[in-house]
Amino acid sequence: MTIQSTGYNTANTNRAGMGTGPVLASSTLNGENVRNASGEDLGEIKDLMIDTASGTIQYAVLSFGGWLGMGDKLFAVPWNSMRLDTENHCLVLDVLKDRLKDAPGFDKDHWPDFADTTFTNRISSYYH
Template sequence: MRKFLLTTTLALPMTFGVAFAQDTAPAADPAMEPSETAPMTDMGAAPAADPMATTDPVAEETDADEAAAAASAAEKVEVQQAANEWRVDWITGTNVTSPTGDDIGAINDVIVDGDTGEMKAVIIGVGGFLGIGEKQIALPWTDLTVNSDAQEISADLTQEEAEAAPEYVFRDQEAMAGDTMSDPAMGTAPAADPMATGTAPAVDPMATEPAADPMATEPMEAETMDTDADTMETTPAPAN
């Protein structure tokens, strides 16, 4: 009996403490509780596709055409100059020297083989002063020695030989088929001037002769001005 009372005495304070703790616990904030109706957002999910962002089939086709054209062009053109290749403007304007180092003249033009595309000769201006009165001679390309990446060109030709060499004869460029205007040999009559006609100029209806001045009368003849002397005499009045 004593043991039972002791157990009861110890249990009552513990029960009272638990009940007091439940009564004094703060009420849960409904704003902090997750809503049962709000969907849970997965932060790792991919963003939803934009329904307005649609692919343009025309743009895709254009890009494909440009890519195909670029790939085709890359097979038909040269893309880089090789170390053993020279530009034409490196050659034109360069002075050609003789074996003794004398200047023969500057290269003005290049002659190219129309069948093989190879360079046949260079045109050098010899003599003259500042390009006036100089003579054009041609040197075979195979007889030239090109050094320092086309910055120095020499020939097996002395300055005296260059001055005595015959002048190179150029030909006229052939006219295109059907192009009669560019052929200087075609002597065409000048076009007739549509304003120059063989008929007399038309009379301008607005250009009339000036009207006669009504105040300008012809002078009276002298005969009409001369009156008869007899008619000018007056009859004397009768005497009273």
């Protein structure tokens, strides 16, 4: 992850890493490693889901499991459940690896309807 040379103002950021610091291209986060607070590898960011009405990131699509990209399970993780760790160049999701394995997920051929309130409520309650 490359942050602009102006630095990243972590003192003025919220849990999702948004604040008064420099902006990032969404492509910068694709492929970014995700770890939990214990440092366990939870996978990597495959995509970001953006609310077209507000222009804000609502979910990061996290790829976890599988081998060499095959058999990965995908998870929609609320963006506000993650934080950007610029020191270790990763995103941090405060969830145990075993809990993530049991999280509601999907595969690359069967994406959920992110506009479905039943889906979004289920995801939100799982991670908060």
